[in-house]
Each structure stands twice: as C-alpha cells, then as structure tokens.
Amino acid sequence: MSDLYSVLGVSRSASADDIKSAYRKLARQYHPDVNPNNPEAEEKFKEVSQAYSVLSDPDKRAHYDRTGQTEDSFQGGGGAADFFAGGMQDFFTAFMGGGFGQRRPGVVDGDDLRADESVTLKEVLTGTERTVRYRRQKACGTCNGMGTANGLAPETCKNCGGSGRVVQTRQTFMGAMQTATTCPVCQGNGFVIKDPCKTCHGKRRVVEESEVTVKIPSGIESGMNIRVSGMGSEGVGGGATGDLYISVEVDEDERFLREGTTLYTQIDLTIAQALLGDKIQIEGLDEPMEISIDKGTQPGERFRVKNGGLPPLHGTSRGDLIIETRVSIPKKISEAQVKLIKEFAELGGEPIPQGPGKEGFLDKLFKKK
Ligand SMILES: [Zn+2]
Ligand SMILES: [Zn+2]
Structure with a gap:
C-alpha cells in the first residue's frame, strides 16, 4: 500500500481542512464521469478515496500514524469502496454539493476542471492563444437535465417527502433521540427516476467534447493558472457551473x-x-x-x-x-x-x-x- 499522505499529496502534519481540500481536488480530477473508460483514472480515484476515508477519520488516522497500517482491509469490500456504494450521483450530492440540509436535494454543482498547456519562452514575450479541447459534463439535452424519459421533473421521493433525509427516533435511557440519515430510497436526491432518459440513463448529465480559445498573457510563468469562468462542468437542478483552469507550463529553453x-x-x-x-x-x-x-x-x-x-x-x-x-x-x-x-x-x-x-x-x- 502506498503512503496515504503522499497519495493525497499532503504532509503528515496536514490539517483536516487541508486533507479535505486535497481530496476534493484529486477526486474531481480522477472522477470516472470525467474520465470515462479510463481504468488508470478509475484506479487512482479509488486509491484517493481510500486514503481519504482513513485520513479524514481522526481515529483511523491516529491508528495509521502509529502503525502505518489501516484498520480496514480495502480489498475485502469494507472501507472506502463502500463509501460510494450509492453511486456516483450520490457522491456528487453528498460530497461536492456542500452537505446535507444546507441546500435543496437534487441540486448538483458542476465541477471545476483542469487542462494543461505549454508555451515557449518566445511566446512568453508576446503572449499567445491556445485552443483547448477537453471533456466536460453538460446537462443532458434529451431530458433537460431531469434524467427522465419524458423530460419532466421526476417524482418526489415518497419515503422522505423530497428532503433527501429521513429522521429516526430511538428511545434511549436519556429519552427520545433523533438521528437524520440519508434517505435509502432516493440516496438523498429527494426524487426517484422510474423511467430513466435513454441518453443519460438517468444521470442527468452527459460527457461532451468542448473547445475554448484562451489568451495566454505575456510574462506568464510556469505553474500559473488561467481561469475560464463557466467552462467547467455544468450543474443540474439549478446547481452552479464550474470553471475551467488552464495550468500553463513554460518549456525549458536550450539557450536561455x-x-x-x-x-x-x-x-x-x-x-x-x-x-x-x-x-x-x-x-x-x-x-x-x-x-x-x-x-x-x-x-x-x-x-x-x-x-x-x-x-x-x-x-x-x-x-x-x-x-x-x-x-x-x-x-x-x-x-x-x-x-x-x-x-x-x-x-x-x-x-x-x-x-x-x-x-x-x-x-x-x-x-x-
Ligand atoms: Zn428519499
Ligand atoms: Zn437525459
């Protein structure tokens, strides 16, 4: 097993926030929806998710720090792999969407995306242009991002009444305790798609080729990013559209x-x-x-x-x-x-x-x- 900290690219003293933001960045980069039919990205995505499931849990992290071992055996089906058993939509809603209760269920924000470009030293002098081709998720045109075959809003989940959460009341010696959990019927989406759209298979979004021409300014240095607002993946259900970040490298020059x-x-x-x-x-x-x-x-x-x-x-x-x-x-x-x-x-x-x-x-x- 590779070192979990280096999998996420953080130091051993990284804070919980650092770990979370490193994970979010990598998860977006290697997400299977953004890298269809790419077993390498899928493997990386699993690895990153597994590392996060250990390092985000203070007890598991402490155990790992002490022993270099994780308590879970990932191969056996326990641990992080099950974390996303509800499907990728769940993953977006639960993790990328900003948490339960803070926003309407079924709202999915589009991810920020990243592309790499390189320029020569001579182009740094004058500034230049690049046409970047990349893949991004867009709201499915067949169903207007509804995920349904008829393109109409899907049925509200009867189990949770559309809230995406169910509240359970337990009797304990301290009295009644209420706990809220993700609705198991709709996986927290708040709706159920009975007859899914044939184009997106109910995912509400499809991956499409996109193209954008950007100006690369004079004086740019390696590692600088150019943000192209609104050119990341599209959200659905009123979610925001992400941005595209173009990471620029300046080629090494033979003479200068x-x-x-x-x-x-x-x-x-x-x-x-x-x-x-x-x-x-x-x-x-x-x-x-x-x-x-x-x-x-x-x-x-x-x-x-x-x-x-x-x-x-x-x-x-x-x-x-x-x-x-x-x-x-x-x-x-x-x-x-x-x-x-x-x-x-x-x-x-x-x-x-x-x-x-x-x-x-x-x-x-x-x-x-
Ligand atoms: Zn539900
Ligand atoms: Zn569709």
Whole structure:
C-alpha cells in the first residue's frame, strides 16, 4: 500500500481542512464521469478515496500514524469502496454539493476542471492563444437535465417527502433521540427516476467534447493558472457551473535561463576575442543583436543588455538579458601557434611553459613521496 499522505499529496502534519481540500481536488480530477473508460483514472480515484476515508477519520488516522497500517482491509469490500456504494450521483450530492440540509436535494454543482498547456519562452514575450479541447459534463439535452424519459421533473421521493433525509427516533435511557440519515430510497436526491432518459440513463448529465480559445498573457510563468469562468462542468437542478483552469507550463529553453523578467545566456569567446575585444552578433530571444566585447574580457564576466529579457505578467516593458562569457581554450594548436604563444609569454615577461612532457604534473608530485 502506498503512503496515504503522499497519495493525497499532503504532509503528515496536514490539517483536516487541508486533507479535505486535497481530496476534493484529486477526486474531481480522477472522477470516472470525467474520465470515462479510463481504468488508470478509475484506479487512482479509488486509491484517493481510500486514503481519504482513513485520513479524514481522526481515529483511523491516529491508528495509521502509529502503525502505518489501516484498520480496514480495502480489498475485502469494507472501507472506502463502500463509501460510494450509492453511486456516483450520490457522491456528487453528498460530497461536492456542500452537505446535507444546507441546500435543496437534487441540486448538483458542476465541477471545476483542469487542462494543461505549454508555451515557449518566445511566446512568453508576446503572449499567445491556445485552443483547448477537453471533456466536460453538460446537462443532458434529451431530458433537460431531469434524467427522465419524458423530460419532466421526476417524482418526489415518497419515503422522505423530497428532503433527501429521513429522521429516526430511538428511545434511549436519556429519552427520545433523533438521528437524520440519508434517505435509502432516493440516496438523498429527494426524487426517484422510474423511467430513466435513454441518453443519460438517468444521470442527468452527459460527457461532451468542448473547445475554448484562451489568451495566454505575456510574462506568464510556469505553474500559473488561467481561469475560464463557466467552462467547467455544468450543474443540474439549478446547481452552479464550474470553471475551467488552464495550468500553463513554460518549456525549458536550450539557450536561455529565466528568472522572472531577466534572461540569462552564455557565449563562447576565443582567446583572441577575449584578449583583443570584438564586436559580435548574438541571437537574442526575438532578434539578433550586436554586442561589444571589451579588451581583456575575463571568463565569467557578465554583460547586461537592457530590454533583452521578458515582460512582467500582462506587461509590454522588458527586463534585461544577462550574457555571461566563457573563453574556449583550443584542444589542439599547430607548431606555428605554439611558437607564437611561447613568444607571447616571453614578451609578457612570463616563464615559458615547457608543456606537460611525458608525465603529467600530478605524476611528478606522487613520485616525490
Ligand atoms: Zn428519499
Ligand atoms: Zn437525459
């Protein structure tokens, strides 16, 4: 069994609220209705639900913290798998809908959905557009979200009178005690569909392909989300429609590193360029630029090119480009070059290097011992 905390992506010290919100997020993401015919998502959904059933219960959580074991055997049919035995509709009403008694039964909110998009660094400069295709639940058009074959409102549940709850009165030594539980006849929906709609099979919603074109602003950074209001799954029974969140990743770039609005890049100079200085062309993010290399430029020296970087979010101004120099030392030089370099050293008053000879420097050192 995988670690239950890591299944939900929370730390061991996470609060009950953290655990609940982590679970809601993951449950939405992997919900079978949003991922039809996807056994991987279904497996993940089960795993997430099981982790939640343990970590949401203070006793079970404490036991798990102490022993690393859960009290329930999930395989055997106990535990979390039964939690949703009433069907997925139940799950939405009970869990996503905001709890019993706070709202009318049968009202189902649409989920928020998530899609991923990636952009290049060059697109960060200008901003761009993406057409996102994804699947979302929409109210069934055949039955207008009623779930019935005739498209009319379903029959109110006789067992609970439409409230979705039944109140039981028990006699105890302290007197009469009342407990409210989910109506077993309608699973808390408050209505019963006797003749289900052929299109949605009484689920009231169907999964459809959707498409939306969004603007991705300049200056966007990895991990930022763009919210497209009202483009999540549709609710039914007067429930709200969710939003679509587009999570944006900026591709790694071969030549540039980014830090906010600043870009970094490296250039290779020859020894002669570093010594004598030069004017060189480099490819900026969007256009070629000419930079001037001073005489005696050192390896690791930095040049700042104003406005060669990226804009802030939604911005048009630009940060700077920082260019760091490297100096390439040739691996092989000709006899003639050797002669000139020795001469160069001599003219500078430096000792004339003799070359490594047959033995390297370290070999000599070790021999002395
Ligand atoms: Zn009922
Ligand atoms: Zn329908």
